[in-house]
Amino acid sequence: MKKLLIILFFLPLLSIGQSVADWWYFGTNAGMHFTPTGPVANLNGQMYSEEGCSTISDEFGNLLFYSKGDFVWDASHNPMQNSTGLIGNASGPAPGDASMNSYIVPRPEHPNEYYLFTVKSFYGGMYYSKIDMSLNGGLGAVVAAEKNIPLIDSTTEMLTCLRKPNNIDFWVVALRKPGDTAYAFEITASGLNTTPVLSNTGLPLIEGDQLGYLKGSQQNDKIAMTMYWALVEQTNPFKVHLFDFDNVTGQMTYDYGITPSLQDTFNYGVEFSPNGNFLYVQSFILADLRQYDLTSGDPAIVSASEQMVGIGYTGSGGGALQLGPDGKIYVCRAAAPFLACVNFPNDPGPLCGYDHNAVSLAGPISNRGLPQFYPFFIEGDIAVLDKCFGDTSFFFSNYLSSDSVFWSFGDPTSGVNDTSTQINPFHIYQTPGTYTVTHIAYSAFLSDTTIVEVNIFPNQIVSFPDDTILCDGQLLTFDIDQPGAISYLWQDGSTDSAFIATDSGLVKVTFFGVCDTVTDSVQVIRLAPLNYELGLDTVVCGASSIVIGDTVSFGYNVLWNTGDTDPFIEIDSTAKYLVSISSDCGTIEDSIQVSFFPNLPDSLLPPDTINCFDASFTLVRPTTQGISFVWSDSSKSRTFDVGESQIVWLAASNACGTYVDTMNVLFNGELMTDFGPDTVICDLDTVLLKGTDSLATYLWNTGDTLDSIWTVLDERTQRYSVTITKGECSKVESIRFDLDDITCPSIDCDVEYSNVFTPNGDGINDLFRPTTTCNIYSYRLTIFNRWGQLVHETRNIAYGWDGYINGEMAGEGVYYFTLDYQDEVVVDVDRNVFAGSFTLKR
Known part of the structure; x- marks a missing residue:
């Protein structure tokens, strides 16, 4: 399907839709399905064939069955009923698959009946069997009465199919050997005529001529043959042979041979381009792909037109070529996990668009064969002319082989007139615009869809304004x-x-x-130019009035938003002043913003100051209309609270500028100690008296000048005072201590431990863990082996030692420990260090 935008065209087009060639099965369980977005791999295939194979779908693209000559699989990929024992393929006297071992052709006007033609490999003959798809619940079966019916006693491994002029009936063509006789079997609605039309082609074959491909063109007028060379006496095996075919009479005659540039790589796969102008040939040995231009009809010119369009494959050699329902030619190579493709086979040389890795087979591999299909394209063109609105649009269909057509004019507002089945219809469009026209040509069970666009132009008009x-x-x-x-x-x-x-x-x-x-x-x-400029917006600082305006030429009228009509005016207040200048050209406007502001003050804050005792105070800024104020904390409030050392600034600003005043405020801080209130302490204890400000100086009543001192034990009542000085600030703190032995807590707790430790997992004495009646708040247990090496340490009294060192069991023997602990008693004498030893046994 092609979509074109043209005024007049005549172009043959190929349809891309559902077809009899939508499903392919080939190679080693390889499969491929043609979808609207292109071919995709299918993994359901059950067939293994080194060479030939055939597949058929119905006209709606539904798989029916596939074969390799000696067996048939139905659409469920199971053996078709009564397909065992077919004569074809490797059922001859020698093993191996035939190059074209099977070919499937429908019986016209009998949608359930198909003929399966088979040939035997090497020196076999040609047979046919009928398949009826109405049998076996719609999965089909080989008809017993028409199974393995012989047609030719000795043939090559090649056969092909072409259409008769009515595009309904068929010719199935094979070559008998030895000799130059071609057999053409006619298939019509009446069935297969087993009496063939015989032709003497003029190209004699010997008994050894057998392996290769026979392909008919989509125009049903040419047949190409390649032949694998196996014997010295074979008939011109190095050439690609072309035959003329009369699809009215079934007569086949030799035309000429194409001589490839390489003579010893064995020609094998062959296929015509859809338009019949080019022939593609693949080498059996090198798997390279060559293109020949057939348009001259001269053997020497055609041979010289050879172009290498596809690179060789490094596997086991080349295989079949087959035209797909999308108009592309697909290329198989032996043992390849993908198919190559010629995307534009109607174009010459490199323009044909060869793609070496076009379709992945998703695991399976191709061998040397692809399914063979009878010609499934019809050719023609259509003509469409752009028209003026109100005229009648005529449409022309030039599909000589079609039996019916369908047109859609893309104009749904015209109702039932939007479609037609006439060959050359007409249509009157309802409104101007671009419309999408669809044309479908039908021939037998083939169809071709063309989509084009047609323009319906409005009547031309030019309408200029008055002068x-x-x-x-x-x-x-x-x-x-x-x-x-x-x-x-x-x-x-x-x-x-x-x-x-x-x-x-x-x-x-x-x-x-x-x-x-x-x-x-x-x-x-x-008109003459107008120049009137009020200038940029203006800021006036300290003045009471200014004059604004500009000169104007004769013929222009001035109007200010103040009501004044003079070009210049005097103003004394902040406002936006707008002036309109009008003439025959229209009205233009200009404006200027004039703002009047007072001058800024030259002092805002008091001088720098020191605050000794952290007492906060409040600063108050002035208020002046036309001036904005901002404190150093970005606030705009009237007051500013100062509670710590900082540099306070206050900025005053307006359009005339900015003035910033600063004030350095130093808070020495509240001079503190942690003495607390007068208190009674144990007469065995001392207390550390500490200052808290490292920047201050200290003078104790003891004469000490350090920031911290210890109390003494030799007096029952003690008084301590200190003078703290920081900068210009000072403070005196004092405290009284009374010593009394009644306030001393008792220290009568004990620590116990076992001197034997058995970490054997029996739940008894598996941990070495000292126990105590003390209220422990500081604890450290360390364990050493007899060489003084640290093997365990913990600061948690709840944990013990499980007898492991770095995940390994410790050896038996004597171990030593120290226990450093402190009871929850506030006197200085409550710290204990305890040492001992124990024995580890397992």
């Missing part, structure tokens, strides 16, 4: 572009669709369109 004014600095564009335009001619000889006027003068155009030729003109008058 017009062009003001200075302006451009006047006359753009008359519209659908259906052919050419334009302006008064200055220019031919663009648009003309730009820049000065006074006559503008005239003649417009040549598909539907009309029209002329129009307009006189353009340009």
Whole structure:
């Protein structure tokens, strides 16, 4: 299916839709399904064939069955009923698959009946069997009465199928050997005529001529043959042979041979381009792909036109070529996990678009064969003309082999008139626009779809305004572009669709369109320039009034938003002043923002100060209309609270500028100690008196000048005082201690431990863990072996030692430990260090 946008065209097109060739099974369980987006691998195939194979689908693209000559699989991929024992393929006297071991052809006007033609490999003959798809619940079966019916006693491994002129009936063609006789069997609605049409082709074959390919063109008028060379006496095995075929009579005659540039690589796969202008040939040995231009019909010219379009494959050699339902030629190579593809086979040389790795087979491999199909394309062209709105559009179908057509004009508003089955219909479109036209040609059970676009142009019109004014600095564009335009001619000889006027003068155009030729003109008058500038927005600092405005030329009127009409005015207040200047060109406006502001103050804050005792205070800023204030914390409040050392600044600003005043405030901080209140302590204890400010100086009543001192034990009542000085601030702190032995807590707790440790997992004495009646708040247990090496350490009294060192069991023997602990008693004498030993046994 192709989509084209043209005014008039004649082009043969190929349809891409559901077809008898939508499913392919081949090679080693390889499969492929043609979908609307392209071919995809299918892994359901059950067939293994080194060479030939065949597949058939119904006209809706549903798989029916596939074969390799001696067996048939149905659509469920199971053996077809009564397909065992077919004569074909390797059922001859020698083993191996035939190159074209099977071919499937439908019986016209009998949608359930198909003929399966088979040939035996090497020196076998040709047979047919009938398959009835109405049997076995719709899965089909080989008809017992028409199974393995002999047609030719000795053939090559090649056969092909071409259509008769009515595109309904078929010819199945094979070559008998030895000799030059071609057999053409006719298939019509009446069935297979087993009496063949015989032709003496003029190319005699010997008994050893057998392996190769026989392919008919989509035009049903040419047959190409390749032949693998196996014997010295074979008939011209190095050439590719072309035959003429008369699809009316079934007569086949030899035309000429193509001589490839390489003579010893054995020609094998062969296929015509859809238009019949090119022939593609693949080498059996090198798997290279060559293209020949057939249009001259001269053997020497055709041979010299050879172009290598596909690179060789490094596997086991080349195989079959087969045209797909998408109009592309697919290329198989022996033992390859993908198929190559010729994307544009109707184009010459490199333009044919060879793709070496076009379709992945998703695991299975191709061998040397692909399914063979009878010609399934029909050719023709259509003609569509763009029209003017209101005219009748005519459509022409040139598909000589079609038996019916269907048109859709893409104009649903026309109701039942939007479609037609006439060969050459007409249609009147309801509105101008671009419409999508669909044409489907039918021939027997073939179809070809073409999609084109047709333009329905509006009537051409040019409508210029009356004589017009062009003001200075302006451009006047006359753009008359519209659908259906052919050419334009302006008064200055220019031919663009648009003309730009820049000065006074006559503008005239003649417009040549598909539907009309029209002329129009307009006189353009340009006025003198206008220059009036109020200037940029203005800030006035300290002044009481200013004058604004500009001069204007004669013919312009001035109006201010103040009501004044003079070009200059005096103003004394902040406002936006707007002036309108009008003339025959229209009205232009300008504006200026004038803002009056007071001068800024030169002092905002008091001088720097020191605060000794952290007492906060509040600063208050001035208030002046037209001035904005911002504190150092980005606030704009009237007051600012100061509670710590900092540099406070206050900024005053307006459009005239900014002034910033600063004040350095130093808070020495609240001078503190952690003495606490007077208290009674144990007479065995001492207390550390500490200052908290490392920047301050200290003078104790003991004469000490350090920031911390210890109390003494020799007095029952003690008083301590300290003078703390920091900068210009000072403070005196004091505390009294009374010593009393009644306040001392008792320290009578004990630590116990076992001197034998048995970590054997029996749940008894598996951990070495000292126990105590003390209220422990500081604890450290360390264990050493007899060489003094640390083997365990913990600071948690709840944990013990399980007898392992770095995940390994410790050896038996004596181990030593130290226990450093402190009871929850606030006196200095409550710390104990305990040492001992124990024995580890297992």
